[in-house]
Amino acid sequence: MRSYTLIAPAKINLYLEIIGDRADGYHELVMILQSIDLADQIELHSIDSETIRVHCDHPQVPTDKSNLAYRAAELMATQFPEAFRKYGGVEITVNKHIPVAAGLAGGSTNAAAVLVGIDLLWNLGLTQSELEELGASLGSDVPFCVAGGTAIATGRGEQLSPLPSLDTIYIVLAKYRSLEVSTAWAYKTYRQQFGNTYIRNTEDLAARAAAVHSGGIVKAIFDKDTAEIAQKLHNDLERVVLPAYPQVLHLREVFANQAGVLGTMMSGSGPTVFALVESFQQAEAVKLNITEAISSEDLELFVTRMTTHGIQIVSSV
Ligand SMILES: C[C@](O)(CO)[C@H](O)COP(=O)(O)OP(=O)(O)OC[C@H]1O[C@@H](n2ccc(N)nc2=O)[C@H](O)[C@@H]1O
Numbered sequence: 001m002r003s004y005t006l007i008a009p010a011k012i013n014l015y016l017e018i019i020g021d022r023a024d025g026y027h028e029l030v031m032i033l034q035s036i037d038l039a040d041q042i043e044l045h046s047i048d049s050e051t052i053r054v055h056c057d058h059p060q061v062p063t064d065k066s067n068l069a070y071r072a073a074e075l076m077a078t079q080f081p082e083a084f085r086k087y088g089g090v091e092i093t094v095n096k097h098i099p100v101a102a103g104l105a106g107g108s109t110n111a112a113a114v115l116v117g118i119d120l121l122w123n124l125g126l127t128q129s130e131l132e133e134l135g136a137s138l139g140s141d142v143p144f145c146v147a148g149g150t151a152i153a154t155g156r157g158e159q160l161s162p163l164p165s166l167d168t169i170y171i172v173l174a175k176y177r178s179l180e181v182s183t184a185w186a187y188k189t190y191r192q193q194f195g196n197t198y199i200r201n202t203e204d205l206a207a208r209a210a211a212v213h214s215g216g217i218v219k220a221i222f223d224k225d226t227a228e229i230a231q232k233l234h235n236d237l238e239r240v241v242l243p244a245y246p247q248v249l250h251l252r253e254v255f256a257n258q259a260g261v262l263g264t265m266m267s268g269s270g271p272t273v274f275a276l277v278e279s280f281q282q283a284e285a286v287k288l289n290i291t292e293a294i295s296s297e298d299l300e301l302f303v304t305r306m307t308t309h310g311i312q313i314v315s316s317v
């Protein structure tokens with residue numbers, strides 16, 4: 001029997017612009033995605049019977065077929081039936097550290113780790129772009145989670161181009177444990193309220209180029225100008241999530257008023273709010289101040305930093 005242990009990092013969105021709707025019901029996006037050092041640990045074991053089993057100690061995470069890690073293993077079994085028969089089933093243990101339903105791609109990164117791990121377990125020799133393509137059928141954020149680092153994402157979020165690495169910026173993250181925002185609800189509400197601003201033909205490259213405003217932050221990333229990156233953070237989904245969730249709006253305001261915070265934004269469809277901070281010491285100070293300012297048992301805070309890697313293998317037996 002063989003086993004692998006993998007590290008599956010969360011992501012934040014430094015930039016999220018919705019430029020159009022698509023025939024498949026999704027939205028045409030321009031995003032900048034960034035891996036962070038907050039990560040789950042995934043263990044994969046080959047087992048004798050041709051089954052998939054998932055274990056997770058987090059009460060909000062299902063262990064049945066609705067778990068994205070399960071769905072990733074099922075996809076591999078369907079795509080590579082001979083390998084599934086030859087090597088047997090897989091037992092997956094998810095050690096959760098990433099807050100759930102947070103806009104941090106927790107499920108997506110677990111799925112990415114399972115794709116990478118099963119590729120190794122079954123000696124498939126898939127390329128990164130093949131793994132990303134498989135990931136795209138599981139969720140829009142999964143290809144980025146396979147790749148990791150810093151990237152610009154277009155299409156529904158699955159088309160990736162790498163950007164220069166940003167590995168020294170510290171981050172404070174905050175999320176109310178009891179608060180969850182549905183991604184489908186956020187996009188649907190945005191379409192209802194702001195769909196009149198969309199470009200109608202998303203195939204029209206000139207119209208798409210004119211609609212996109214990400215140039216400033218992309219330049220700042222190339223310049224490695226942390227203060228400018230922080231000034232240019234953007235997320236269109238804030239326009240619907242902040243008015244509907246006053247606690248998130250409040251958190252965002254408290255963050256913005258902290259000394260040492262260079263910029264603050266909601267990640268993805270929320271409700272996590274993050275702040276970019278210049279040093280580890282400042283990040284710890286911001287965390288302490290926010291804990292005192294909000295003083296709620298329901299609020300969880302993390303100090304982390306940007307990272308250059310996606311899924312990593314930490315051990316194999
Ligand atoms: C909010 C983000 O996390 C930002 O990175 C992503 O855009 C969402 O990524 P995800 O959770 O992997 O998304 P998916 O599982 O593919 O889709 C969840 C739901 O979000 C909506 N959705 C998602 C991506 C997209 N480009 N347009 C959409 O309208 C769809 O209603 C879909 O049913």
Ligand SMILES: Nc1ncnc2c1ncn2[C@@H]1O[C@H](COP(=O)(O)OP(=O)(O)OP(=O)(O)O)[C@@H](O)[C@H]1O
Pocket residue numbers: 060061062066067068069094099100101102103104105106107108110111141183268269270
């Ligand atoms: N492996 C998994 N880890 C976490 N949640 C999972 C997993 N599989 C399924 N889920 C379910 O998916 C829902 C969304 O959780 P997840 O942590 O992936 O959200 P998210 O961080 O908002 O994702 P994204 O940023 O990609 O939209 C949860 O309500 C949870 O029940």
